[in-house]
Amino acid sequence: MASRPKATILDIAREAGVSKSTVSLVLQGxxxxxxxxxxxxxKAIEDVGYVYNRGAANLRKAHSNVIGMVINDLTNPFFxxxxxxxxxxxxxxxxxxxxxxxxxxxxxQEEVLKSLMEQGVAGLIVSPARGTTPGAFRRxxxxxxxVVFAMRRLPDSRxxxxxxxxxxxxxxxxxxxxxxxxxxxxxxxxxxxLVVYQERLGGFREACETLGIARRDVLVVxxxxxxxxGIACLETALAMPEPPTAALCFNDAVAxxxxxxxxxxxxxxxxxxxxxxFDDVVEAEHYMPALTSVSVDxxxxxxxxxxxxxxxxxxxxxxxxxxxxxxxLVVRESCGPDRRTQxxxxxxxxxx
Amino acid sequence: MASRPKATILDIAREAGVSKSTVSLVLQGxxxxxxxxxxxxxKAIEDVGYVYNRGAANLRKAHSNVIGMVINDLTNPFFxxxxxxxxxxxxxxxxxxxxxxxxxxxxxQEEVLKSLMEQGVAGLIVSPARGTTPGAFRRxxxxxxxVVFAMRRLPDSRxxxxxxxxxxxxxxxxxxxxxxxxxxxxxxxxxxxLVVYQERLGGFREACETLGIARRDVLVVxxxxxxxxGIACLETALAMPEPPTAALCFNDAVAxxxxxxxxxxxxxxxxxxxxxxFDDVVEAEHYMPALTSVSVDxxxxxxxxxxxxxxxxxxxxxxxxxxxxxxxLVVRESCGPDRRTQxxxxxxxxxx
DNA sequence: TCCTATAAATGGAACGTTCCAATAAATCAA
DNA sequence: TTGATTTATTGGAACGTTCCATTTATAGGA
Numbered sequence: 019m020a021s022r023p024k025a026t027i028l029d030i031a032r033e034a035g036v037s038k039s040t041v042s043l044v045l046q047g048x049x050x051x052x053x054x055x056x057x058x059x060x061k062a063i064e065d066v067g068y069v070y071n072r073g074a075a076n077l078r079k080a081h082s083n084v085i086g087m088v089i090n091d092l093t094n095p096f097f098x099x100x101x102x103x104x105x106x107x108x109x110x111x112x113x114x115x116x117x118x119x120x121x122x123x124x125x126x127q128e129e130v131l132k133s134l135m136e137q138g139v140a141g142l143i144v145s146p147a148r149g150t151t152p153g154a155f156r157r158x159x160x161x162x163x164x165v166v167f168a169m170r171r172l173p174d175s176r177x178x179x180x181x182x183x184x185x186x187x188x189x190x191x192x193x194x195x196x197x198x199x200x201x202x203x204x205x206x207x208x209x210x211x212l213v214v215y216q217e218r219l220g221g222f223r224e225a226c227e228t229l230g231i232a233r234r235d236v237l238v239v240x241x242x243x244x245x246x247x248g249i250a251c252l253e254t255a256l257a258m259p260e261p262p263t264a265a266l267c268f269n270d271a272v273a274x275x276x277x278x279x280x281x282x283x284x285x286x287x288x289x290x291x292x293x294x295x296f297d298d299v300v301e302a303e304h305y306m307p308a309l310t311s312v313s314v315d316x317x318x319x320x321x322x323x324x325x326x327x328x329x330x331x332x333x334x335x336x337x338x339x340x341x342x343x344x345x346x347l348v349v350r351e352s353c354g355p356d357r358r359t360q361x362x363x364x365x366x367x368x369x370x
Numbered sequence: 371m372a373s374r375p376k377a378t379i380l381d382i383a384r385e386a387g388v389s390k391s392t393v394s395l396v397l398q399g400x401x402x403x404x405x406x407x408x409x410x411x412x413k414a415i416e417d418v419g420y421v422y423n424r425g426a427a428n429l430r431k432a433h434s435n436v437i438g439m440v441i442n443d444l445t446n447p448f449f450x451x452x453x454x455x456x457x458x459x460x461x462x463x464x465x466x467x468x469x470x471x472x473x474x475x476x477x478x479q480e481e482v483l484k485s486l487m488e489q490g491v492a493g494l495i496v497s498p499a500r501g502t503t504p505g506a507f508r509r510x511x512x513x514x515x516x517v518v519f520a521m522r523r524l525p526d527s528r529x530x531x532x533x534x535x536x537x538x539x540x541x542x543x544x545x546x547x548x549x550x551x552x553x554x555x556x557x558x559x560x561x562x563x564l565v566v567y568q569e570r571l572g573g574f575r576e577a578c579e580t581l582g583i584a585r586r587d588v589l590v591v592x593x594x595x596x597x598x599x600g601i602a603c604l605e606t607a608l609a610m611p612e613p614p615t616a617a618l619c620f621n622d623a624v625a626x627x628x629x630x631x632x633x634x635x636x637x638x639x640x641x642x643x644x645x646x647x648f649d650d651v652v653e654a655e656h657y658m659p660a661l662t663s664v665s666v667d668x669x670x671x672x673x674x675x676x677x678x679x680x681x682x683x684x685x686x687x688x689x690x691x692x693x694x695x696x697x698x699l700v701v702r703e704s705c706g707p708d709r710r711t712q713x714x715x716x717x718x719x720x721x722x
Numbered sequence: 723t724c725c726t727a728t729a730a731a732t733g734g735a736a737c738g739t740t741c742c743a744a745t746a747a748a749t750c751a752a
Numbered sequence: 753t754t755g756a757t758t759t760a761t762t763g764g765a766a767c768g769t770t771c772c773a774t775t776t777a778t779a780g781g782a
Contacts, residue, residue, distance in 0.1 A: 024513065026768055037732045042770060052730060067512045072488040073425030073434075074768035077737040082425075084489070092453055092469075093652075098445045105471060109478065114485040116468035117444075119457060126461065133466040136424040137436070137489075160419045161376065245656060278656055300445075304597060304630055306658050378738055389762045394740060404760065426738035429767040 025066040034062035045070065076138050085115045085327060086134040088127065088144040090170070092119040094271060096297050096316060097145065100168060103320025104143060111328060120147045128154065135161065141327045145169045148212060164330035166338070168323045171213045178330075178338040180323040182314035184214055187345035188221030191266045191294045191312050194347055196229045198354035200264040200292060204237040206251035206276060208268030215268065218296065222266050237262050241272070248275020256283070264292035264354070270299045273309055277352065292353040307351035319343050377418040386414035397422065428490050437467045437679060438486040440479065440496040442522070444471040446623060448649050448668060449497065452520060455672020456495060463680060472499045480506065487513065493679045497521045500564060516682035518690065520675045523565045530682075530690040532675040534666035536566055539697035540573030543618045543646045543664050546699055548581045550706035552616040552644060556589040558603035558628060560620030567620065570648065574618055589614050593624070600627020608635070616644035616706070622651045625661055629704065644705040659703035671695050 027041040034041070036059060043051050044059040051059075076082045087104060089097045101117055108115045118134065120127040127147045134142060135157065141164040146154070150172060158165050159177075171179040195203060205222050208215040219238065226236050239254050241247035248267060252275070255261050267273035273295030277287040287293055288307045295302055298313035326338050379393040386393070388411060395403050396411040403411075428434045439456060441449045453469055460467045470486065472479040479499045486494060487509065493516040498506070502524060510517050511529075523531040547555060557574050560567040571590065578588050591606050593599035600619060604627070607613050619625035625647030629639040639645055640659045647654055650665035671693075678690050 028768080038769085039732050039734095039771085040730085043731085046770085050730065055730080067509070069509070069513055070488045071429075071490065071768055073428045073490055074737090075770070076425045077423075077429070077739085077768080078770040079737090092444075093447060093450045095445060095447060095450075098447075098450065101444055101471065102473070105473070109481075114470060114482055116470060118466060118468060119453065121454070121457070129461075130466055136422045138423065138425055157419070157421070161421055274656065278658075281658060301653075304626065306630075306633060380738080390739085391741085391762055391764095392760085395761085398740085402760065407760080423738055426767090427740070429738080429769090430740040432767090 025068045026071070027068075029066050030059065030062045030068055033066055034059045081140050081331075082138045083113055084137060084139045085113055086137075086139045086142045087115050087117045088120060088130055088134070088142060088146075089117060090120050090122050090127075090145045090147045092117075092121075095299050095301065096269070096271075097169075099299065099316040100145070100320040100323075103317030104324040105320075106317075107321050107324040107328070115143075115324075122147045124149045124151065124154065131155075131158065135163065139163060141165070141331050143168055143323050143327055146172060148209070159336065162336055164327060164336050164338075166323050166327050166330070168319065169214070173213060176337070178326060178340055180319055180326060180341045180343070181214070182312075182319060182343040182345050184217035184345075185221035185224070187296060187312035187314065187347070188218040188266060189225045190221075190345070190347045191296070191310075192222045192225035193229060194310075194349065195264045195266065195292055195294065195353065196225065196231060198264070198292065200262075200354070201231065202235045202237070202260060202262040202264075203231060204239060204251075204255050204262035204265040206239050206255070206265045206267045207241045207243055207247050207272035209240050209243075218266075218268060235262075243268055244271050245275035245278065248272035248277075249279040250275075252276045252279040264294075266294045266296070268296060270295035270297045270302050270309060270311055273311070273352070274301070274305065277305070277307075277309070288352045288354065294347075294353050298348055302348075303350065305352075310350045310353035311348055312345050313348045314345050315343055377420045378423070379420075381418050382411065382414045382420055385418055386411045433492050433683075434490045435465055436489060436491045437465055437683075438489075438491045438494045439467050439469045440472060440482055440486070440494060440498075441469060442472050442474050442479075442497050442499045444469075444473075447651050447653065448621070448623075449521075451651065451668040452497070452672040452675075455669030456676040457672075458669075459673050459676035459680070467495075467676075474499050476501045476503065476506065483507075483510065487515065491515065493517070493683050495520055495675050495679055498524060500561070511688065514688055516679060516688050516690075518675050518679050518682070520671065521566070525565060528689070530678060530692055532671055532678060532693045532695070533566070534664075534671065534695045534697050536569035536697075537573035537576070539648060539664035539666065539699070540570040540618060541577045542573075542697070542699045543648070543662075544574045544577035545581060546662075546701065547616045547618065547644055547646060547705065548577065548583060550616070550644065552614075552706070553583065554587045554589070554612060554614040554616075555583060556591060556603075556607050556614035556617040558591050558607070558617045558619045559593045559595055559599050559624035561592050561595075570618075570620060587614075595620055596623050597627035597630065600624035600629075601631040602627075604628045604631040616646075618646045618648070620648060622647035622649045622654050622661060622663055625663070625704070626653070626657065629657070629659075629661070640704045640706065646699075646705050650700055654700075655702070657704075662702045662705035663700055664697050665700045666697050667695055 027038045030041045031038045041059055044056050118130045120130055124147050143166050145168050165177050167177050167179045169181050239251040241251045273293050276293050280287045280291055295309045295311035298311040302309040302311045322341055330338050379390045382393045383390045393411055396408045470482045472482055476499050495518050497520050517529050519529050519531045521533050591603040593603045625645050628645050632639045632643055637643055647661045647663035650663040654661040654663045674693055682690050
């Protein structure tokens with residue numbers, strides 16, 4: 019149980035009758051070593067139960083192979099999808115990304131960033147917590163650690179951003195609702211301290227203006243970006259003298275909450291009140307009714323972010339182009355009484 | 371941009387006019403240093419933009435403060451909840467846990483474990499991937515790294531396990547269904563290579579036997595532990611000559627799939643076919659109809675696992691007691707036509 | 723045969739910390 | 753004043769790697 023002092027390359031060297039340098043070379047897969055020697059060394063490695071000490075190695079090598087992923091809300095499946103996309107590309111690059119959750123808490127985020135820096139990360143992909151102060155990433159910048167923002171951005175920072183075209187997505191969604199004949203629209207959920215919020219709300223507003231919806235007929239209700247937030251938003255909206263007949267929600271979680279609240283009131287989402295989500299998480303398709311949502315190709319954005327990160331590390335730069343991902347509206351059943359236009363859920367159960 | 375060579379304690383020492391040892395002591399918050407000296411040093415640390423090199427420190431200190439969390443499926447909200455529970459306790463211990471996803475892939479799991487070991491983790495909380503080979507954790511054991519299994523266990527290993535009482539949970543659920551008058555029951559989803567599966571199925575079977583359900587009236591359909599798996603299970607079951615009228619699902623994801631498939635066939639979950647889930651993820655309560663499920667207090671188990679881990683590290687042992695968490699059946703709307711017994715979703719929207 | 727070129731293996735310094743043992747300074751008892 | 757004790761500070765040797773500069777072995781060319 020009480021583990022003996024752990025083996026080092028010197029133990030291996032002794033065991034295999036070679037020098038530590040040779041062992042090091044073998045460990046790095048250098049071609050300079052004679053195959054038979056390499057084999058002998060590898061056997062010794064196995065025998066002594068050696069585990070590589072990356073900390074010691076990093077002491078010489080300047081930068082590690084650890085990439086950190088800092089996520090603001092792990093319980094939102096949306097971010098899990100993002101993470102999965104990133105992992106796909108890191109995996110094929112032989113890198114294991116470490117994920118850390120900040121739970122939307124800037125203080126926690128500071129701790130997490132500090133810890134990752136101390137660990138000597140090679141780069142960081144971050145979806146910053148709400149309320150992140152402008153200076154939070156100064157440390158990283160002065161240390162020259164490559165950072166990429168995913169999905170969210172900070173008001174004015176030079177850090178590259180990988181995000182969907184929020185403005186356009188919201189525009190499309192609003193235009194769709196207006197096209198369905200809705201004249202009193204609402205935007206539900208989110209808070210104005212988020213840049214994403216500004217973008218989505220901006221697209222929504224632009225559509226309303228362009229397509230002739232009077233200013234007083236658009237209602238904006240801020241709220242938590244969760245089911246609970248959606249429920250609250252709907253209650254607020256329906257309490258108005260002239261309530262809206264359709265809503266674009268900040269994200270799918272809010273939309274689910276809205277649909278739930280509608281049902282609670284005996285209203286049918288889609289028929290009695292149109293709701294559109296944003297992000298198109300996997301659940302959207304499986305909801306009842308299936309949720310119309312703005313698809314942002316989450317996993318694709320994750321992959322993109324990972325690629326950008328890899329390139330930054332490789333070229334030792336801390337700069338990169340922003341990348342705005344294409345979006346498209348996936349029309350399902352939750353957005354208006356006209357059901358002729360609905361998409362079928364992607365090929366499952368059709369044979370039954 | 372091209373970061374100057376990063377500052378070390380020697381730079382700080384020079385800047386503050388003290389020795390490196392003094393700086394080191396300050397960094398560790400030692401009381402041996404005169405407050406004014408400490409202040410001077412701290413100022414220098416700020417000035418040179420120093421970041422602590424934990425790798426170098428670990429070279430001397432033998433054990434790090436990194437704890438790894440290895441999770442088999444990050445996209446299952448269930449595991450996110452588990453992670454959140456653990457984070458709560460680690461946070462208050464000043465530890466930032468690193469999460470890594472294995473995506474239910476044993477090969478990936480090997481890589482992840484290797485990487486974490488090389489990083490010099492102080493301990494590991496693992497929910498092992500399906501198909502993990504018995505030897506996968508031998509390395510960790512010989513290295514003396516404390517490991518705790520969460521939710522899942524391996525057939526015969528001495529590694530402590532934190533998990534819910536699967537047998538009892540399944541028993542309760544089955545008994546409930548039988549109490550509702552169901553006589554032909556099914557168990558949906560999961561595969562027999564999982565110990566959890568054996569446990570849950572075991573409880574289910576015991577209830578059936580004890581409460582007088584004939585062997586030929588219980589149907590077991592293995593399948594993926596996902597929505598998709600649930601859909602498939604239902605299709606299979608309904609194709610039988612005498613299909614079941616109720617099912618206990620391996621987990622909530624499967625249950626959601628089953629409900630979806632029922633709807634697709636024009637059947638109403640709850641009224642036409644009773645379905646019970648397992649895990650009681652947050653969505654269960656918000657589903658339509660709300661899902662009856664076995665609640666396992668996921669976050670609580672996460673906390674427990676973290677506590678056990680902390681204790682193991684502290685006492686330098688690799689052994690600990692198993693911990694089997696209490697479960698209880700949360701009856702909602704998805705399990706039978708008798709709606710008088712249903713629970714109300716926890717206090718939201720009641721005022722409307 | 724000797725010389726050169728290439729291949730394979732090696733010793734030692736460095737990386738940024740910690741911590742022990744030692745020193746220097748300050749305080750106290752006599 | 754001196755010596756003993758306490759309080760602050762410090763130098764140096766680790767820790768486990770990498771990598772440069774060397775050395776040693778092997779092969780090829782004349």
